[in-house]
Ligand code: SRM
Ligand SMILES: Cc1cc2nc3c(=O)[nH]c(=O)nc-3n(C[C@H](O)[C@H](O)[C@H](O)COP(=O)(O)OP(=O)(O)OC[C@H]3O[C@@H](n4cnc5c(N)ncnc54)[C@H](O)[C@@H]3O)c2cc1C
Ligand code: SF4
């Protein structure tokens with residue numbers, strides 16, 4: 001697990017990008033927990049961190065494709081990697097080495 | 107035989123599903139098993155063309171939801187392949203082993219795309235167009251390819267080309283013979299189609315036989331028989347179908363081009379039927395849905411020992427390419443024919459007659475009366491004067507159609523079925539009728555006709571509610587009532603009370619607008635409910651940077667403003683400075699973290715070019731300078747822009763003020779347009795010249811500027827309070843009706859109340875670019891590995907692990 005940011009670094013309900021171990025990931029803070037997925041939309045490279053987030057989906061700001069933040073699954077074949085996130089003492093950690101269906105830190 | 111007859115259907119395409127449905131409708135008891143070779147429930151193949159254009163999810167194609175199969179007691183085996191069996195014993199072999207027993211068997215194995223045996227056909231970059239995977243592969247390639255070729259200029263080839271062009275990729279349709287869609291069109295109509303395709307950026311190359319696909323590692327070009335060649339790094343092949351008869355051959359059934367069937371849809375074995383693109387009836391293999399559905403109904407009857415006969419189908423086709431209306435039925439030529447054509451308007455209407463009876467019709471560009479003409483051809487109606495018949499058809503409304511007129515060709519639904527759904531089954535809205543009859547659920551091109559007929563049968567149209575939140579089926583008005591009655595202040599509170607905005611997120615921006623509007627802009631703002639544009643007050647570009655459009659009221663600026671803009675553009679190395687169609691200047695390609703600095707240096711207010719808000723008030727120079735001017739359009743425009751700026755609206759609002767009816771500010775195509783006329787000002791509403799073009803309606807002509815301002819402001823507030831989210835005035839005004847709007851905005855009491863709420867909302871507006879010095883969050887404009895700006899508020903920003911931070 002790699003340290004990413006403090007809890008208040010991401011405004012509630014939004015996403016922000018960060019590079020961790022050479023990987024660009026979008027980190028989201030939602031009502032149901034924290035999630036991390038690849039930063040770039042596989043469709044045409046849209047910045048997923050700028051998308052609208054609901055419980056556990058993000059909608060890409062460019063052409064409205066929606067991705068499940070827990071699994072990274074998007075429409076059809078489109079998908080991004082999802083990474084496990086943990087919250088400890090107000091700090092957020094991401095396991096970028098192990099893309100997987102991410103367990104949620106509440 | 108067992109107590110319950112078991113019918114096994116092999117193939118879960120449209121044909122297999124149609125047989126299962128027709129059987130269940132006729133017999134509640136018979137056991138039905140549907141073996142699907144593909145790993146998905148039966149889906150609507152014809153809508154792949156639509157998905158190729160818009161990229162929506164293939165999961166939305168399912169013909170029936172999963173519950174349907176349980177509810178209707180149809181057993182489905184997904185992703186299972188039937189390899190052979192023993193017809194006399196009534197057994198089938200699945201995936202090498204498992205045996206499935208049947209009393210009767212239906213082969214609905216469909217077809218495979220036909221691929222020409224030419225060199226290079228197997229190269230990466232060459233795709234058929236048949237299933238969701240093909241569709242996705244084509245879309246993917248089209249985003250990077252420099253030039254695409256579609257081999258085959260039939261219906262499907264043209265739809266494929268349209269899908270590719272829609273991704274912004276250059277595309278050429280290669281066709282073997284001298285005209286497109288030669289099976290449906292005559293030479294004149296085929297030629298007329300080409301300029302319409304050219305408008306969609308689709309090139310056409312006729313009489314070209316492809317000899318090889320060239321390229322070593324992947325497709326790079328096409329080589330033609332005549333020695334010429336072209337570049338193509340994406341090749342789609344759409345030259346026809348090859349009926350899938352492998353299983354039929356293994357089982358020892360008689361096959362020719364397809365599996366041979368009699369009028370009863372039975373094959374050469376008494377226990378086996380065949381339906382769909384794999385079946386050959388009277389020498390014909392049908393590659394369209396309507397005949398397949400007719401076959402399925404006959405097969406269902408004869409499978410249940412009822413007598414029925416299939417006697418062949420008259421083919422009709424619609425081109426599913428937005429922007430081109432084309433319907434054909436029957437033969438392209440007859441003994442005699444009547445043609446009404448307008449080359450300039452690219453319309454062509456033809457009715458062909460043989461032995462005094464209608465045998466075919468082609469309607470291009472003007473498809474009025476298509477249902478009536480199709481019904482005439484199907485019934486081989488007598489036609490004495492084809493020209494008269496064409497004219498009569500174009501005047502025919504839904505009431506004039508015979509009950510047998512087929513409205514939905516995809517699902518074979520006639521006018522009579524639609525009327526019965528209303529009169530007998532009690533459906534009240536088009537949506538209910540469509541889900542009961544399945545009309546309009548195929549390619550969708552008949553939806554307008556379905557709606558007309560439902561309106562006629564129901565004696566008026568029951569408006570289907572426009573849901574603000576589709577996932578929860580709640581309308582704007584219902585939600586507005588909740589917000590008002592419970593005093594909800596934010597999107598989160600609405601989500602908690604009403605559930606909206608949780609499942610898909612898609613309705614959050616609409617809720618954000620509603621909460622602000624109902625609370626007269628005194629709501630609790632939550633940025634996570636806003637589009638990125640409204641979180642950083644700039645318009646996102648395709649590369650993730652932003653554009654900045656400062657306010658320039660009425661298009662009027664000053665040397666010092668221009669100097670600042672120039673300085674900013676240089677200082678921040680802004681890649682493009684452009685004069686917009688809205689009379690101001692756009693700085694494009696600004697990074698998110700530079701936005702606050704750019705705004706600070708510009709020192710101009712936001713132009714709201716990124717928001718659903720009042721955008722611009724375009725003006726002409728007007729009476730102070732122009733020799734025709736009747737009023738001070740420029741001064742008035744600036745005044746109006748000041749009065750309305752900063753207000754959010756259901757969809758963007760553009761205004762214009764012209765100094766005389768020559769109308770240089772294009773006020774007649776604005777959401778709100780004002781034109782100086784002799785003795786006063788004309789106020790117009792509901793105009794547009796974007797995706798829709800609509801001349802603005804005249805709301806009233808008044809004597810003074812003050813009256814014009816009052817009237818248009820009252821309308822603006824009425825629109826703010828009553829339009830659906832994203833509903834521009836060009837849809838809103840006709841929906842409500844001009845007379846009703848006039849009545850409301852000129853009513854003294856209602857008008858005064860509207861203006862009071864307008865005043866409150868306006869008083870609470872602020873220039874969002876002031877967030878440059880007062881961001882709503884320290885990281886409003888920055889990512890986690892960038893340092894937020896120093897001159898932000900003194901909120902402590904901690905980077906680094908907590909241990910270090912604590913020290
Ligand atoms: C900048 C500008 C083009 C230009 O270079 O001149 C422009 C640029 C965009 N227009 Fe426009 N429109 C611009 C004037 C127009 C006009 C002309 C006008 O306003 O006089 C029209 C037709 C008039 C009308 O709307 O009735 C126009 C009709 C549209 C439409 C179609 C709207 C419709 O419902 O018909 C869209 C799409 C939409 O809103 O969904 C659109 C959408 C867009 C967007 C915002 C696309 C987007 O969502 O990203 C473009 C942003 C480009 C960017 O990179 O930031 N733009 N757009 C013009 C800005 C004017 C301004 O100063 O604010
Ligand atoms: C992009 C596109 C657009 C189209 N547009 C239109 C249109 O606008 N209007 C129109 O009328 N038609 C249109 N068509 C044609 C229409 O889609 C087809 O005629 C129709 O879908 C054929 O249905 P089917 O069930 O006969 O065959 P299929 O859809 O091919 O279904 C056969 C199924 O059987 C399965 N199968 C085969 N063998 C076995 C086996 N041994 N064991 C198990 N499973 C097996 C296959 O996997 C397949 O799923 C279009 C076609 C395409 C590709
Ligand atoms: S609208 Fe008429 S008066 Fe105004 S500037 Fe144009 S031509 Fe002149």
Ligand code: FES
Nearest residue numbers: 041044046060063
């Ligand atoms: S770039 Fe994400 S949907 Fe197009």
